[in-house]
Amino acid sequence: MTNEMPPQTGKPALLRIPEREEPEIRFRHQDRMEPGEYPAYCRSSQIYPDGPYARWVCVLQFDILDDWWINLLARLTCFLNLGSGEQPRANSRRSKYWRTWVAANGGVAPRRVDRMSPRIFERRYGVVLVADVEKNFQQVSLGSAEMYSVVREIVHWEPGKIVSRDQQPADHQPRRHARTTAATITCTE
Numbered sequence: 741m742t743n744e745m746p747p748q749t750g751k752p753a754l755l756r757i758p759e760r761e762e763p764e765i766r767f768r769h770q771d772r773m774e775p776g777e778y779p780a781y782c783r784s785s786q787i788y789p790d791g792p793y794a795r796w797v798c799v800l801q802f803d804i805l806d807d808w809w810i811n812l813l814a815r816l817t818c819f820l821n822l823g824s825g826e827q828p829r830a831n832s833r834r835s836k837y838w839r840t841w842v843a844a845n846g847g848v849a850p851r852r853v854d855r856m857s858p859r860i861f862e863r864r865y866g867v868v869l870v871a872d873v874e875k876n877f878q879q880v881s882l883g884s885a886e887m888y889s890v891v892r893e894i895v896h897w898e899p900g901k902i903v904s905r906d907q908q909p910a911d912h913q914p915r916r917h918a919r920t921t922a923a924t925i926t927c928t929e
Contacts, residue, residue, distance in 0.1 A: 770888030
């Protein structure tokens, strides 16, 4: 094999670019449903730093259920602000995280100031208030195709032991829930 260069013809050589498939562009689908109160199951929680807003956030993932508390209607998220310091904090008893945590703990405040784990929300049933997100992070109004639903508030937690949705007894009788439709809802936190 020789390492000879092809003869120069005065014309630029065309580079062969291998054909590539177009990359698959993905996005996370956000469910949208009619605003109002719905039964729900909190399946997970996580605390993370939210860079664009320069704050800490606790995210609760909810399965929104039908009136019989059985069939899944949507999967929505609840965002609880935990401040903008170096560490996440429920800064006061007026914070949404504090109120939600105490309600999940049966109305009892934490015994130690530094112990308010988000795990208290996990694997719990409750009634939540669902609303549409109408503005983006730049406070620009969204079109109807861009809107999505979130859990704005936990109305109340269901009493009883914490269970997985998969571990319900065979004789489980669903509770009927009277749904109320909410008007336009604004979040002040």
